[in-house]
Amino acid sequence: MPVSAATESKLREAMARLLAGEPLHTDGALTKxxxxxxxxxxxxxxxxxEGVLAEWDAKIARPVLRxxxxxxxxxxITDLRSRLREANSRxxxxxxxxxxxxxxxxNLYYENLELKKKTSAQGQRRIAALPASGPWLE
Incomplete structure (x- = not known):
């Protein structure tokens, strides 16, 4: 269903204002x-x-630039997001x-407690050598 002549006229006037950089009702970005x-x-x-839209597309052939x-x-923002990802990973x-x-x-704390209990139970006898197995060998 095509638009009325009055609506087409309003669209063409609005397009002219936007292309001239003199918008009245928008921020001036060249978008539909x-x-x-x-x-x-x-x-x-x-x-x-459709006619106005085709004309718009012909005049605005490139995307809106930032x-x-x-x-x-x-x-x-991209750099900060990347740094945040790295920091979170770290x-x-x-x-x-x-x-x-x-x-x-x-584990070492509880092993130490056990060794202290053993040594105190044996009196003042000193341990001659460390056992051949234990976490200190890993």
Missing amino acids: ENLAREAKVSHATVHRA TPGEVQRDEA VTELQGKLDALATVTA
Whole structure:
């Protein structure tokens, strides 16, 4: 279903304002949604106006470019996300090592307690040599 002549006229005027960089109702980005907003018609109406839409597509052949500030912001966000992923990976690795060391420390603590009990039970007798097996050999 084609659009009325009045609607087509509103769309062409809105397109002219957007292309001239003088929008009245939008931020000026060259998008079909802004074309609809600038003309104060629905997005569906823009797509029914095939002639205006073809003209829009011919004039806006390239994608909307980002400003240098937006590019810098997006690059900074990408860099920060990458650094955060690396930091989280490192934290996970170190947490695993910490857990392993805590387990070893707890085992050594209890082995030490057992050895102290054995030595105190044997009186003041000293241990002549370390046993041939144990975690200290690993």
